[in-house]
Amino acid sequence: MTNLTCFKAYDIRGQLGSELNEIIAYSIGCAFAQYLKPTTVAIGADIRLSSESLKLALANGLMDSGVNVIDLGMTGTEEVYFAAQYLDIDGAIEITASHNPVDFNGMKLVKRGAVPISGDTGLNEIKALAEQNQFTLAPNRGSLSHHAILAPYVDHLLTYINPKEITPLHLVVNAGNGAAGHVIDALEQHFNQQNIPIRLTKINHQADGHFPNGIPNPLLPQNRAITAEAVVKHQADFGIAWDGDFDRCFLFDQNGRFIEGYYIVGLLAQAFLADVPGSKIIHDPRLTWNTIELVESSGGIAIQSKTGHAFIKERMRQEDAIYGGEMSAHHYFRDFAYCDSGMIPWLLVAGLVSNRKKTLSQLVDLRMELFPSSGEINLKLSDPHKALNAIEAQYSPDAIKVDNTDGISIEFPQWRFNLRLSNTEPVIRLNVESRQDQQLMTQKTQELVELLNQA
Numbered sequence: 139m140t141n142l143t144c145f146k147a148y149d150i151r152g153q154l155g156s157e158l159n160e161i162i163a164y165s166i167g168c169a170f171a172q173y174l175k176p177t178t179v180a181i182g183a184d185i186r187l188s189s190e191s192l193k194l195a196l197a198n199g200l201m202d203s204g205v206n207v208i209d210l211g212m213t214g215t216e217e218v219y220f221a222a223q224y225l226d227i228d229g230a231i232e233i234t235a236s237h238n239p240v241d242f243n244g245m246k247l248v249k250r251g252a253v254p255i256s257g258d259t260g261l262n263e264i265k266a267l268a269e270q271n272q273f274t275l276a277p278n279r280g281s282l283s284h285h286a287i288l289a290p291y292v293d294h295l296l297t298y299i300n301p302k303e304i305t306p307l308h309l310v311v312n313a314g315n316g317a318a319g320h321v322i323d324a325l326e327q328h329f330n331q332q333n334i335p336i337r338l339t340k341i342n343h344q345a346d347g348h349f350p351n352g353i354p355n356p357l358l359p360q361n362r363a364i365t366a367e368a369v370v371k372h373q374a375d376f377g378i379a380w381d382g383d384f385d386r387c388f389l390f391d392q393n394g395r396f397i398e399g400y401y402i403v404g405l406l407a408q409a410f411l412a413d414v415p416g417s418k419i420i421h422d423p424r425l426t427w428n429t430i431e432l433v434e435s436s437g438g439i440a441i442q443s444k445t446g447h448a449f450i451k452e453r454m455r456q457e458d459a460i461y462g463g464e465m466s467a468h469h470y471f472r473d474f475a476y477c478d479s480g481m482i483p484w485l486l487v488a489g490l491v492s493n494r495k496k497t498l499s500q501l502v503d504l505r506m507e508l509f510p511s512s513g514e515i516n517l518k519l520s521d522p523h524k525a526l527n528a529i530e531a532q533y534s535p536d537a538i539k540v541d542n543t544d545g546i547s548i549e550f551p552q553w554r555f556n557l558r559l560s561n562t563e564p565v566i567r568l569n570v571e572s573r574q575d576q577q578l579m580t581q582k583t584q585e586l587v588e589l590l591n592q593a
Contacts, residue, residue: 144244145265148256148448151235151244154188158243160195162268166245167199169267173260174249176228178206180221180285182213183233184383185317187347188243193233196245197282204276208285212345214317214384215246216479220291222252223475229255234383237355240348246447252475253455256448292324294474298485299334305492306335309484310377310390312365314354316345318384321481336488339372341365354382357466357514359396366394375491376498378484385447386467387480389487391499398513400425401502402483403463404432409490410461411436420454420462420470423543424556424569428509429463444544445558451476465569466514511571512583517590522559522566525593529557529586553582557590566590 142162144152150166152158170179179200183189197207210221215232222230228250235242247255247264255261313319322340329336341364342351356362356379369377369390377390389397407419407429415437421429422445433440443453447468454462454476462470469483470476491498519525530546539549545558545567553572560567568586572579 140269142265142269145261146257148254148261148446149244149246150261151238151242154241154243158192160191163192163195163245164199165268165271165273166264167196168203168273169199169264170229170231170247171200171203171205172267172273173264174229176205178208178225178227180208180210180218180225180227180230181233182210182218182221182230184214184235185212185315185345185347186233186235186240186243186382189233189347192243196231196233201280201282202275203273203280204278205280207280207282209282210285210287212317212320214321214480216385216474216477216481217287217291217321218246219248219252219475219477220294221285221287222248222250224287224290225285232383236383236385237353237357237381239353252477254448254451256446256452259448259452288320288324292321292328295321295325295479295481295485296328297473298482299489301332301334303492304334304336304488305495306337307375307488307491308337308339308372309488310339310341310365310368310372310374311343312341312356312368312377312379313343313384314356314380314382315347315349315351316343317354317382318380318480319343319345321384325481339368339374341368354380356381356388356396357386362388362390362396366390366396369394376487380480381467384480385478387469387484388467389484389498391502392497393499395499397498397502398465398506398511399463399467400428400465400511401505402467402487403465403469404428404505405490405501406463406469406483406486407438407461408432408436409486411438414460417460418457420450420457420459422450422464422466423541423545423547424514424558424567425465425509425511425571426547427554427571427573428505431509432505442541442543447478451478465511508574509571510574510576510579512569512579515568515583515587516560516565517568517587518565519590519593521593522564525566525590526557526559528593529589532589553578555582555586557586
C-alpha cells in the first residue's frame with residue numbers, strides 16, 4: 139500500500155485498478171475509521187459503473203472497524219454533504235470522480251456537519267494510515283442500513299426561491315449522463331404540486347454509467363453544444379448543464395450562449411448582498427476584478443481564498459461568509475453548511491430572472507463587457523513547473539501586483555492573469571482578464587499561450 143497516488147490535495151481520485159480499487163477502498167474505510175473514530179458514517183455513490191463495488195468495499199472497511207454505515211444509495215456529492223449536516227452522524231463519503239474520464243473514480247470525505255477533510259485537515263493522515271495498512275478489526279462489527287435523504291434535501295433546495303415570485307420559465311436541463319436526473323425529477327414534481335411555473339425540457343436525463351454522452355464536464359467547450367442547441371431549439375429562457383456529481387452547474391442564456399461561471403459568481407454575490415448588506419463573500423484568485431468590484435460596490439467584503447472546495451469551505455467557515463464562488467462553477471452557501479451545490483445556483487438565477495424581469499443575458503452582459511475574460515485554458519506541458527517559473531520571471535518585474543495565493547497572479551493596470559498547476563490533473567491552467575478591453579485580453583492570452591508552449 140506504499141505511495142497511494144489517488145490521494146490529492148483535497149480529495150481522492152485515481153485511475154481504476156492501478157490507483158484505486160476495492161482493496162484500496164477497503165483500506166481507506168479502515169483508515170477513515172481509525173483517524174476519525176466515528177460511530178456512524180453515511181456513504182453515497184455516483185452513477186459510475188465502478189462506484190457500487192467501491193462503495194461496498196469502503197463500507198466493509200468501515201464496518202470491520204466497528205462503524206455503523208448508512209448507505210444513501212446513488213447520490214450526487216451535495217446530497218452526501220446534506221446528509222452530513224442533516225443526520226446525526228460523524229462523517230460522510232461520496233464515491234465519485236466528478237468530471238474525470240470513465241476509467242477513474244475517487245472519494246470526497248467530510249466530518250460531522252459536512253466539514254471537509256483535505257490535505258491540511260486530515261486527508262494526509264488518512265493516506266498514511268491506509269499506506270501502513272495495519273488495522274485491528276473491531277470486536278463488534280458495525281451495522282449497515284439504508285436511508286434516503288432526497289425528500290428533505292429537495293425541501294431545503296426550495297427554500298432558495300419564493301414560489302410566488304417565479305414568473306413562467308421554460309428551462310433546458312442537461313443531466314450529462316443522468317446523475318442529476320433524480321433530483322431534477324423531484325424538483326419538477328414540487329414545481330407541479332406548488333404551481334411554480336417552471337417547465338423543464340430534459341436531455342441526457344437517464345442515469346448511465348457507461349457515459350454515452352461523453353465525459354460529464356460542461357467546462358470543456360466541446361461538451362457545450364448539445365445544451366446550447368437545445369436552448370435555441372426549444373426557445374428556452376435559459377439552460378443548465380451539470381458535471382458528473384452535479385456539484386457544479388453551468389448556465390446558458392436564452393440564445394444558447396455559455397455564461398462563464400465567473401460572471402455568475404458576481405451576479406449571486408450581488409444578490410446576497412442586496413438581502414444581507416455588509417456580508418463577506420469568498421472568491422478564488424483566478425478571475426477576480428468583476429467579483430471584487432461588485433462586492434465592494436454592494437457594500438460587501440471580498441475575501442480571496444486558495445482555489446479548491448476544501449480551501450474555500452474552510453475560509454468560509456472562518457469568515458462566516460454568506461456566499462463563496464469559483465469561476466469553475468463551484469458555488470458555496472452558508473445555509474448549506476458552507477458547502478457547494480450545483481442545484482442552488484440555477485434556482486437563484488430563476489428567481490433573479492423573475493424578480494428583475496430581465497433575461498439571463500441582460501443580467502450579465504454589462505459585466506462581461508467591463509471585464510472580458512479568456513475562460514480557463516488548460517495546457518499539457520512537459521515541465522509545467524519550469525514554464526510557470528519562466529512566466530513569473532518575465533512578467534513580474536513590470537507588474538503592479540504579484541500574488542501567490544494559488545499559483546501566480548500578476549496584475550497590470552489594464553489586465554491581469556493567473557497561472558496555476560492543477561491539483562487533480564497533469565496540466566497548467568491559465569486565466570486572463572482585462573478592464574473593458576476585449577482586444578487586449580485576447581492579445582495577452584495568445585501571447586501567454588505561445589510562451590507557455592515554448593517554455
